[in-house]
Amino acid sequence: MADYTPPLRDMRFVYHELLGCDDLAELPGFEEFTADLIDPILEEAGKICAEVLHPINRSGDEEGCRLENGVVRTPAGFPEAYRQFREGGWTAITCDPEYGGQGLPAAADVLVTEMICSANLSFGMYPGLSHGAYLALHSHGSEELKRAYLPKLVDGTWSGTMCLTEPHCGTDLGLLRTKAEPQDDGSFRVTGTKIFISAGEHDLTENIIHLVLARLPDAPKGSRGISLFVVPKFLPTAEGTPGERNGVMCSSIEHKMGIKASSTCVMNFDEAQGWLVGAPHKGLQAMFTMMNNERLAVGGQGLGLAEAAYQGSVAYARERLQGRSLTGTKAPDKPADPIIVHPDVRRMLLLQRAATEGCRAMAVWVAKELDKQERHPEPEVRKASEDFVALMTPIVKALFTDLGFENANLGMQVLGGHGYIREHGMEQYVRDARITQIYEGTNGIQALDLVGRKLGANGGRYLRRFFHPVAEYIEGHAETPEMAPYIAPLAKAFGRLQTATGTVAQRGLANPDEAGAAATDYMRLFGLTALGYLWARMAETAMAKSRESGDADGFYAAKQVTARFYMERVLPQTGALLSQIMAGGQTLMALDEAAF
Template sequence: MPEYKAPLRDMRFAMNELLNIKQHYATLPGGEEATPELIDAILEEGAKFAENELAPLNRSGDQEGCRWEDGEVFTPSGFKEAYDKFVEGGWPSLSHSPDLGGQGLPESLGIVINELVGTANWSWSMYPGLSHGAMNTLEAHGTDEQQQQYLVPLIEGRWTGTMCLTEPHCGTDLGLLRTKAEPNEDGSYAISGTKIFISAGEHDMAENIIHIVLARLPDAPKGTKGISLFIVPKYHVNADGSLAERNGVSCGSLEHKMGIHGNSTCVMNFDRAQGYLIGPANKGLNCMFTFMNTARIGTALQGLAHAEFGFQNSLTYARERLQMRSLTGPKAEDKPADPIIVHPDVRRMLLTQKAFAEGGRALVYFAAQQVDKANHGETEEERQAAEQLLSFLTPIAKAFLTETGFESANLGLQIFGGHGYISEWGMEQNVRDSRISMLYEGTTGIQALDLLGRKVLMTQGETLKSFTKIVHKFCQSEIYNPQMQPYIEPLQAINKEWGELTMKIGMSAMQNRDEVGAASVDYLMYSGYAVLAYFWALAAKTAQQSIAAGTDEEAFYQAKISTANFYFKRLLPRTRTLAETMVSGADCLMELEEGAFSF
């Protein structure tokens, strides 16, 4: 049976030692409430809930799956009871405004808790996870009346939320959507259409579900400029907040999926369902990006979660599984064979998982700090700077961490050998569950176009500079530190090359716009390796300082240095290929005529 143990020591390392969370929280309004003692208590309780309530339901939820009966969806055994305990513990309200019933703690702390919940049971975590995005959208764009009527119960956890974008004939290209919104005399709208791939669209865990829906008004312009955003509740809500009759929204079926079987992925039918406009008419896509950006950081967490889960279980297995003798002589002479962790190739796979999980954790937590600053920074300048940095990091975090999370999940299966292919070990489920992360909330290709085209080239590289300046300052501060040279020299080189490659692609794109699409995924992966190189260099420096100062955790810090060494010697060199392929041009991709593709 697979197991999950909350990696609290490494989480605290990332929060307290790498990113100085105490100093960060001191700059936020209400941040003084987030004392180290309170944060530790929240982490400990979150770990207990994840380990004791959610992890035991992970495999059983996958085996049982959700059940659809006459439009009603029933979640796997134990899911509803776990959700009731989640609500009872006050977890949904952790990082929302006290004015609306929240606890007022920083958003970044909520993201840390989401890691615990998601790694223990990703399928279950999606039910409250989608609600968080709905809450952020209502908080940012809802009227006072809408917030009181819909947001407060969501924050309390009595209701859950969804995002309803995709339709059968359109995926990412939302300009093609056909769902209609016809005005009613009372100021509401009749919403009609079908949405697909709606996570947590129907279930039995909460008393009401609030759908955030994209639809078109009758006189709307064509394309993305004619999309509006609507609130559509599963049950109508009376003026006193009580529930009335069922609205005209129903689940037509459940999708038959490769993984995340414990989460209901629904086809949702809207049959003149009563909805309410949120935000300005025809500006729905702008408002929806509040939801989508939240979801993309959440999906970056999924990549981290599958890397961590794969690493934990394959490490345990590698220490116990006996196979062959070490090439340098027996390491366990009292046993008939050595544990497979002694073999270099198994070490390669374990270190790859560890490097991606712990480096990814630092990246996600750093991005979460930018969320705090963008929403609550002391000055407009600080808020805008954080927003710019976050806009640059979000597609990298989403796409790179899900790609490497899937790689890590596959490595976990490989370490188990034939047993990895057998369901009771949990590794094949981890692979299946992780595969979706590179698809939803925008595929890797979509994230790459967003990064290179919109975020970098359209800003003349300004968003890229918001991060490369951080790296440059760090390198300058350590340039005379001999212990840091193995990291600083390659980090400086890649930071410089990053800008040069960007300029080269930009120049080519001025002649042929296909050059952006041809380079984008390689550019994004290159960027991901560069970003993690910075965090591993920072981790190495922090570990060196702790060892020099004297510590009773020398083994922990030495492991950080060893993993940083592995990252720089074995993983960062992947950028050499990417640097060549991203500038190889679009011609080799486009020269074959469409009709010449054959089989």
């Protein structure tokens, strides 16, 4: 497996130069997070990822987790790495200082998340799920529950899970059967089985706090009758230490295609004691606080794997000698040229690079708006940012994970036969990346969320948060000669997105199957156009910075070349996507079920 080098130069470019995230220090609670603090945080995160987490990535995959007498043992090195991670304060970086957190902006945290996922996705699952549980309790828990659980989740001595899926229901949570019986002391007895529970049982923390969806005896049918409960593995004592074992047990772990060092458990709740989080029958709303965070986080997983695959591909392409350049020998002192000289290899590397750097820019863009949603003093700004984040969440989850998997597959192709075997680690990235397109709502579900909920929401208000700034950017740069190679392709793609949006909205009103048939293609069209907008901005920023301070290391020149590649070789895909959308859904729905 190739070494991992944190892409700190590009991260600084996106955070400071492209998106101007230094102005987040003007928001209440973020005053200390200037560049003088953000950059060292990213550097230290890069060190623990490269030096502690990445070295146990392959070995963790090969060893996997094992279940012994109801206890899951993580692979060698994981408990020690988690201890270092926790003692370094990394479980607390974005959490509320009231509970021991550090309050880092989300715009910086997405970069930390990316590095963790590049270095060791399986490891990242454990603190990632804990943070989701923290968010649900922080947003919806009573003060008593917050005092009991949040400090331990923040400092990482306890971890968390989200328990939604059951053997008979996944996305359609209205079908779940787990029940919760009220007790005289105000608690509940939770009984049922949950499957595919990431980090449901492990040996990294002294307690595990499960967030469980269940039904009360008087619950209405369907999703309107779901409540959320906190169910600890060990019942906390009055002193806040793990006490009596609760009625929750891991009965088995899944044997998976990838992320093998992450324990994926079948969890049985047998009259386990739990406490209601939020209002009765409002559990789905509370859980979506966790789910939306996880969807953005899974997008970060796709980005992290995309970067790792790119780095592995470049390292191999520079070293592997095969054939001679089509335009003449480039390495006369060697028996063959490195494969990086070949046009098709460079095509694959540039596809990986353009996807990774574009998604990184989008991740920070969306995260900055999330920070403004939570911290900005002006209500109208908070609402505008909230709308934007809601619109972009399904796009981040689906686009990033699709491109992460594509990058890993391109990496395998660059490495050829060596990509298919374990030695170089690329086949692990392919296996690990595949789940990201499935969990936290499959990418098809994300597409349905986009066209079914976000397009028409509030009279199209969500869409305006994206469409208006992009239209203004195109108009404002239409007469700038140096921007023509970027603005002209972006304008074409944006026009296609506008046409597709009107078509999907109109046809979907008449026949919902039409919207469903177009959803995945529309999602991709939207995502590629958004990346095109960001690549135009990156090219503009690179030109300005090069004029301002020079370009001794060639960073800004490389950024412009990659932007041109994206505009000329990737963004034209929007034309085919529009054609597919305009074709409608008739051919999808016409074939009789018996003919399949």
